[in-house]
Amino acid sequence: MIVDQAVYRDGKRMHCGDLSDELELLRRRGEGFIWIGLKDPTDAEFALVNDELQLHPLAVEDAVKGNQRPKLEVYDGSLFIVLKTLRYVEATSDIETGEVMLFVGDQFVVTVRRGEANPLAGVRSGLEHSPEHLEHGPLAVAYSVIDSIVDNYTVIDTELEEDLDRIERQVFSGSREVHAPSIYNLKREVLEFKRASVPLAEPLRRLAEDEELPGMKDEARPFFRDISDHLLRVNDHAESYDRLLTDVLNAHLAQISVQQNDDMRRISAWVAMAAVPTMIAGIYGMNFDNMPELHYHYGYFIVLGVMAVACLGLYRAFRRSGWL
Amino acid sequence: MIVDQAVYRDGKRMHCGDLSDELELLRRRGEGFIWIGLKDPTDAEFALVNDELQLHPLAVEDAVKGNQRPKLEVYDGSLFIVLKTLRYVEATSDIETGEVMLFVGDQFVVTVRRGEANPLAGVRSGLEHSPEHLEHGPLAVAYSVIDSIVDNYTVIDTELEEDLDRIERQVFSGSREVHAPSIYNLKREVLEFKRASVPLAEPLRRLAEDEELPGMKDEARPFFRDISDHLLRVNDHAESYDRLLTDVLNAHLAQISVQQNDDMRRISAWVAMAAVPTMIAGIYGMNFDNMPELHYHYGYFIVLGVMAVACLGLYRAFRRSGWL
Amino acid sequence: MIVDQAVYRDGKRMHCGDLSDELELLRRRGEGFIWIGLKDPTDAEFALVNDELQLHPLAVEDAVKGNQRPKLEVYDGSLFIVLKTLRYVEATSDIETGEVMLFVGDQFVVTVRRGEANPLAGVRSGLEHSPEHLEHGPLAVAYSVIDSIVDNYTVIDTELEEDLDRIERQVFSGSREVHAPSIYNLKREVLEFKRASVPLAEPLRRLAEDEELPGMKDEARPFFRDISDHLLRVNDHAESYDRLLTDVLNAHLAQISVQQNDDMRRISAWVAMAAVPTMIAGIYGMNFDNMPELHYHYGYFIVLGVMAVACLGLYRAFRRSGWL
Amino acid sequence: MIVDQAVYRDGKRMHCGDLSDELELLRRRGEGFIWIGLKDPTDAEFALVNDELQLHPLAVEDAVKGNQRPKLEVYDGSLFIVLKTLRYVEATSDIETGEVMLFVGDQFVVTVRRGEANPLAGVRSGLEHSPEHLEHGPLAVAYSVIDSIVDNYTVIDTELEEDLDRIERQVFSGSREVHAPSIYNLKREVLEFKRASVPLAEPLRRLAEDEELPGMKDEARPFFRDISDHLLRVNDHAESYDRLLTDVLNAHLAQISVQQNDDMRRISAWVAMAAVPTMIAGIYGMNFDNMPELHYHYGYFIVLGVMAVACLGLYRAFRRSGWL
Amino acid sequence: MIVDQAVYRDGKRMHCGDLSDELELLRRRGEGFIWIGLKDPTDAEFALVNDELQLHPLAVEDAVKGNQRPKLEVYDGSLFIVLKTLRYVEATSDIETGEVMLFVGDQFVVTVRRGEANPLAGVRSGLEHSPEHLEHGPLAVAYSVIDSIVDNYTVIDTELEEDLDRIERQVFSGSREVHAPSIYNLKREVLEFKRASVPLAEPLRRLAEDEELPGMKDEARPFFRDISDHLLRVNDHAESYDRLLTDVLNAHLAQISVQQNDDMRRISAWVAMAAVPTMIAGIYGMNFDNMPELHYHYGYFIVLGVMAVACLGLYRAFRRSGWL
Numbered sequence A, B, C, D, E: 001m002i003v004d005q006a007v008y009r010d011g012k013r014m015h016c017g018d019l020s021d022e023l024e025l026l027r028r029r030g031e032g033f034i035w036i037g038l039k040d041p042t043d044a045e046f047a048l049v050n051d052e053l054q055l056h057p058l059a060v061e062d063a064v065k066g067n068q069r070p071k072l073e074v075y076d077g078s079l080f081i082v083l084k085t086l087r088y089v090e091a092t093s094d095i096e097t098g099e100v101m102l103f104v105g106d107q108f109v110v111t112v113r114r115g116e117a118n119p120l121a122g123v124r125s126g127l128e129h130s131p132e133h134l135e136h137g138p139l140a141v142a143y144s145v146i147d148s149i150v151d152n153y154t155v156i157d158t159e160l161e162e163d164l165d166r167i168e169r170q171v172f173s174g175s176r177e178v179h180a181p182s183i184y185n186l187k188r189e190v191l192e193f194k195r196a197s198v199p200l201a202e203p204l205r206r207l208a209e210d211e212e213l214p215g216m217k218d219e220a221r222p223f224f225r226d227i228s229d230h231l232l233r234v235n236d237h238a239e240s241y242d243r244l245l246t247d248v249l250n251a252h253l254a255q256i257s258v259q260q261n262d263d264m265r266r267i268s269a270w271v272a273m274a275a276v277p278t279m280i281a282g283i284y285g286m287n288f289d290n291m292p293e294l295h296y297h298y299g300y301f302i303v304l305g306v307m308a309v310a311c312l313g314l315y316r317a318f319r320r321s322g323w324l
C-alpha cells in the first residue's frame, strides 16, 4: 500500500503527480526530491515504484520478503538501510518487532514499513514543519526516521527496566510465588530487543564515519554519531538487564528452596515433638502383668508431666537451633 | 559416482563428450565452461576428473577424505570452497550434517556432495532455466549452490525455533514431566547447526570483499554479501537459542524442584495432622490404675472432639501458611 | 543555575563582567580563558551561555537533557566530554550516579553538573591555588575535573571491595541467614559502577593518543594516560567483584542447602530413634490371650532394657555415619 | 639421547660421520641437509649438537628445560618451533602431554622429543620413502612432523567425542549412578587437550601467511594452511565438548535430584498411608469405660473395613496426583 | 630506604660516591651506568634521587603512591615499568601482592620495591657475577628483574596447581566435608594472581616488538619475548584454574546434595519399615469385645511372624530399588 508520496523542493511539500513525470522534472532541475511511503507493499505495488527508480534487485528482494537483519548496503550510489522497529505491549510486557527499510538516492527516498509499530507516523509531518531540515534532502529524511526509531528504543529500554524492577521487588519481597517463568519471559523480550538494536550499531557507525557513503556530507555525520551514541547506551542497558536476570533467577531459586526447606524442617520438628509422648504412652499401654508404675496413685499424672516437660524441652531446643 | 556433467555455452546446456576433448575445445574458444557433479566419489572416480583438471593435491585430499571445516581456499587461480549441508529429521528433531565441496576454475566447476542431504537437487535445473544467470560462468554456479545451502539453513533455523517454542510450552505448562534430556538434545543440535554455519561467515565475507579472488567481478559481490547477511541472521538466532536453552533448563529445574518440595510439604503436613490424634489416643491407651478421665461418662466422646478440633486447627493453620 | 564564572589570565583569577564583552576582550588579546560552572541548567540559563559561545546544537541537546553515556566528541574545534559522577551512600551501600559535562574551547571551558555528587567542589579552588597548572588553559581544567572524578572512582572501588569483604565474611561465618538479596544488591551496584567507568576508557584513550584533538599538546598526553591507567585499574577490580559475587552466591547457596539438609537429617534420625520403642511398645500393647512374655516377672523391665539398647545402638550407628 | 642422525641429499639418506666435518661439507656444496633426532637430551648431549650448529641460547634453554607453550620463534634466520604431543590412554581415558621442539635452519633440522608419546616414529621412515618430499629440505621435515602431530590430535578428538558420547548415554539412561566425577575428569582432559592445541593456531597461521619467515617458499604455504585448517576443526570440537560437558553436568544433577525427590515422595506417601490405620487403631485402643463401639458385635470388623477403605482411598489419591 | 647503589662500568661494580658527581662523570665518559635500589621510599628519600635524575613527575607520583597496574610508560627517552610481585604463603595458601617499579634511563636504573616479597634479592648479585650481561647496561638490569619476577610467577603457578589438585582429591574422595569456602578462597587467590600477571602481557609484548622504545636493541628483543612466552603460559594456566574451580564447585555441590538426599532416603526407608509392625500392633491393641484372633492360641506368634515377614519384604523391596 502506498501510504503517502510527495515532492519536496526548498523544504516545501508539493503535490506529486505521475511518478515518472515528476522524476524526470526533478532530474532536469537537479534539485528537490520525492518521498514515497509504503506499508507492507505487495510485489505489484513495489514493481510500480521500482520501474521508475531502478533499485537494485537484491534490495528489492529484501524489501518484498522482509524479515532482514539491521544493515546498511550501498548499491550503485544509493543507500539501502534496514531497521527493526519495536513496540511494547504494556498488558503482556511483550515486545513486538516490525521493520522499516529505507532506499536513499540523491533525489528520492522510499520508506517501507512492516508490522504494527508505526514509528514513521510523526516523522513526515514533523519534517514538513521544519523546512530547514527538509532542505538537506533524502539523508535528512533517513536521519529523522532512524532517530525516531532509536528514540523509541530508549522508551522501551525504560519499560524493560521497569519490568526488571518489578520482578526484583516481587522476588525480594519474601512472597512464596514462583517467578521463574516471568523472569524467563522477560529475558526472552530482552533478547528480542537486543536482536533489533545490537546489529544496528555497525550501520550507524558507518553513517557517522565511513568516508565513502554516497551523498553524505561531513556536517551531517555528528547527527548520526549522536544516534549511534543513544543506541550504544540502550545496548549497554540491554546487556546488563540480560545479566541481571540470570542473577535474579539464581537468587530467586535460592530463596524458594530455602523457604521450602524451612517449612519442611518446621513440620518435621513438630512431628518429632509428637513422637515423644506417643512413645511414652505406648510404653505404659503395654500389658505386662508386672508394671509397678501403673499402680502408683499419681503415676498417670507424673507421666503426663514427663510428656509435657519432654515436649517443652524439645520445643526450646528446636527454638534455640532455629528450627522453629 | 558422477551424477551429471555438461558443457554450458551462452547459458545453454550442451552434451559433454570425452572430458579432455571438451576441455581442450573450451580452452581454445575461450568461453563456456564444464560443470561436473560428483557424489561420494571414490579415489578412482576422482582421479578421472582430476587427471584433466589438475586440481591442487591438498584440495583433492580434502574432497576425497571429506569431513572438513567450512572454508575457502585459493589454489593457483582457482577457488576451493567447503560447505556443510544440513538436513532436519522431523521425527527425531535431529540435524544431520553433510558436505558440499566446490572447485571453481575459470572454465570449470566441480561440485562434490557427501551425506544424505541433497541441496543441489534443484540448483542445476534451476540454473538451466535461467540462462541469463548461467552466462556469468562458474561463479554463478557457486553462488547458486551456496545460496541454496544457506536458504536451507534458514529453514532449519525455523525448525529449531519451533522445537525451542515447543520445549518452552512444555516446561511452562506446569506438567510434571522432566524435560532435561530433550533440552540437552536440542542444545546439541543447535551446536551441530552452529558448527556448520558459524565458520562459513568468513569465507562469505571474503567472497563479498576480498579484492584478490580470481574470477570475481565487482557486480557479483553484492550477491555474496546478500547470502552473508542471511547467514549472519541465522547465526544470531542459533546463538540466542543456545543461550535461551541454558536459561530454560535453569527455569525448568527450578519448577520441578519447587513442585516436588511442594508435594513433600503437603504429605508431611498430613502426616503431622495424623500424629496428634495418635498421640492423644496413645495417652488414653495407657494402663494406669488411676486415670480419672477414663471413667467419665462422656470422656471418650470429649476426647474424640478434642482430636477433631486439634486436626481442624492444624488444617487451618497449614492452609493459612500455604502448606496445604 | 550558574554556580560560578571567572576569567583566568596568566593563571590568575579575574572578575568576569558581561559575558560577551569578556569574550571579545579575550579573543582580541588571544590569551586567557573564561570558565563557567553550571548546575542543572534550565533551557533558558543554558541559552544565555550558548548565545555567546555558539556551542554545537547536539552537544547542547545532550547537556540540557542529561543522562548520556560517557563520551568524547569533537565539534568544530572544541571538545565535548561527558562523564558520570558517582556517590557512595554508606548507610545503604548504594551508589548514586550523577553527570558532568565539559565544553572545552580554546578560550573557554563550561562545566555542567547534574545530580547530588559534587566532584567539582574542590577542583576550581585547587586550580586557583596552583597558577602554574591554570596557565595551561581550558584543557588543564578538563584534566583536573576528569582526574578528580576518576580519583573518586578509586574511592568507591574501595568501598565496594569492603562491601564484598563483609558479604564474604557473613557468608563464610557459618551463620544461618540468607544473604542472596544483599549479594544481588551489591552486584547491581557494581554494575552501576561499571556503567559509569567502563565506557570512559575509550574517551581517555583518545585524549592520550588521538593525534587530531584540537588544542591538545603532546606534553599533556601522559597526564591523561595517567588517568586512563587509574581507570583501567578500577575497571579490572569492578570486573573481578562482579565475577566473585557470582561465585560467592553459588558457594552461599551450597552452604545453606547443606545446612538445611543437615538439620532435616538430624530431625529424621531422632524420629527414627523414637519409632523403635514405639513399635516394641505397640507389640506388647496387643491384647492376645496368649502372650507368655507378659507374664514374666521381669518382662516389662527386660523390654525397657531392649528399648534402651536399641535406641543406643541406633544413636551410635547414626553418630558413626555422621547423621547426628 | 641422540636417536638418529643422517645427511640427506637429493632426497636420499646418506651416512652421517663427524658432525662438524659433515656440516662443513654441506655448506661448501650449498645443498642437502642434516637431520638430528634427540630424545630427552641432557645438557651435555645438547651441547655437542649446539657447538656445531650455534643455536640461539634462548631456544637452547627452552629445549633443555622443556615444558614450553606451543610457539614459533625466528632467531637469526632459523626457526624454532615448539609443539605439544598428546597420547590417549584408553584404560583411564587420560590424555598425556609430551613435547616436540624443532630447530629448522637452511641446512639442518634438529628434532627434540620429550615424554612418552612418540609421534615422530613413522615420520623419518615415511619421508625416506618419498624422496620427492625430502628434496624440499628442512621445512619439509618440519611440515611432516607438525602434520603427524596434528593428525594425532584429530585421533584424540575422536576419542574425546566417544568419551562424551559414553557419558551422555550413561547420564540419560536413567540409571541411578552419580557421574559428576567422571564428567569433571573428562572436562579436565578436554582442557589439557585445548592447552596443547589452541595456542598452536597462531604459529601455524604464521607458517601459512607470514611473509618474512626464512626459508619458506610460497608453494609450501598451502600445506601449512591445510594443517592449520585441521587444527581449527579440532579446536572447534574441543570448545564444544567443553560447553556440552557443562550442560550435561547440569542436566545430570537435575535428573539425580528429581529421582531422589521422587523416591522420598514415594516413601513418605507410604508412611502417610500407614499413619491412618495406626491412628484409628490407637483410638480403639483407648481404655475409656464408656466406648459403645467396642461392644458392637461386628465393631472390630467394621473398623478393619474403614481402615482398608481409608488406605485404598489414599492410595488412589496419591496415584492420581502422581505421587506413587 | 636506599637499599644499595653502585656504578657499573665494563660490567664491573664500582663504588658510588656523591650521586650528582657520579652522574656528571658518567655523562662525560658516555659509558657505564648507576643502579639505585630503593625499598618503600618516603617522599623525602625519593626526592633525593629525583633531584639528580629528573624523572617525570607522573612516574614519581606512581612510585611514591604505589598500588599501580602493571604497565610500561615512555617519558622523555626513559622507560617506567611497573610490575606486581607475588609471594605464596604455604600455611594459608594465600598469595600476597607486592610491587616493583623500574626507571630505566640510558645511564641509570632505579628499582623501587614495595611489599614483603623480595624478588630482587638475588638479581643484583647474580648480575655482578656475570659481567657479560651487565655490560649491556640498564636494560639488562630491567631484563633480569622482570625475568626473576616472571620466573617466580611460574613457581606460584605450580603452587596453585597443587592446591587445585588437593581440592579435587578432597572433593572426589567421597568424604562428607563441605569444601565450598576453600574452593572460593582458592578462586580468590587465582584472581589475585591474574590481576598481577595478565596485564603484564601488553608491556612485555611492547618490550619485544615496539620499534620505538628508547635504548632497546634488536638483539635484546628475543630475551623479552622469551619472558613474554613464559608469562603467557602461566596466564593460560591461571585461566584454566579459574574455570576448573567453577566446575569443581558445581560437581562438589552435586555430590553433597546427592549424599544428603541419600541419607534422608535411607532414614525414611527405615522409618517406613518400623511403621508397619506399629500399625499391626495398634490393630491388635484395640479393645473390641469381639476380636476372634486374640483368642487363638498361636495368634500372637502368628502376628509376630506376619510383622517379621512384612518388614523383610519391605527391606528386600527397598534394597531392590536402591533405597537402602
Ligand SMILES: [Mg+2]
Pocket: A090, A093, A159, A162, A163
Ligand atoms: Mg510493563
Ligand SMILES: [Mg+2]
Pocket: A094, A095, A096, A189, A192
Ligand atoms: Mg516478543
Ligand SMILES: [Mg+2]
Pocket: A147, A148, A150, A151, A227, A230
Ligand atoms: Mg534521538
Ligand SMILES: [Mg+2]
Pocket: A090, A159, A162
Ligand atoms: Mg511501563
Ligand SMILES: [Mg+2]
Pocket: A226, A227, A229, A230, C058, C061, C062
Ligand atoms: Mg545526544
Ligand SMILES: [Mg+2]
Pocket: A147, A226, A227, C061
Ligand atoms: Mg537527538
Ligand SMILES: [Mg+2]
Pocket: B090, B093, B159, B162, B163
Ligand atoms: Mg521438530
Ligand SMILES: [Mg+2]
Pocket: B094, B095, B096, B097, B189, B192
Ligand atoms: Mg545431529
Ligand SMILES: [Mg+2]
Pocket: B147, B148, B150, B151, B227, B230
Ligand atoms: Mg538466499
Ligand SMILES: [Mg+2]
Pocket: B090, B159, B162
Ligand atoms: Mg517442524
Ligand SMILES: [Mg+2]
Pocket: A058, A061, A062, B226, B227, B229, B230
Ligand atoms: Mg537479502
Ligand SMILES: [Mg+2]
Pocket: A061, B147, B226
Ligand atoms: Mg537471495
Ligand SMILES: [Mg+2]
Pocket: C090, C093, C159, C162, C163
Ligand atoms: Mg559500605
Ligand SMILES: [Mg+2]
Pocket: C094, C095, C096, C189, C192
Ligand atoms: Mg544505585
Ligand SMILES: [Mg+2]
Pocket: C147, C148, C150, C151, C227, C230
Ligand atoms: Mg588521579
Ligand SMILES: [Mg+2]
Pocket: C147, C226
Ligand atoms: Mg593524579
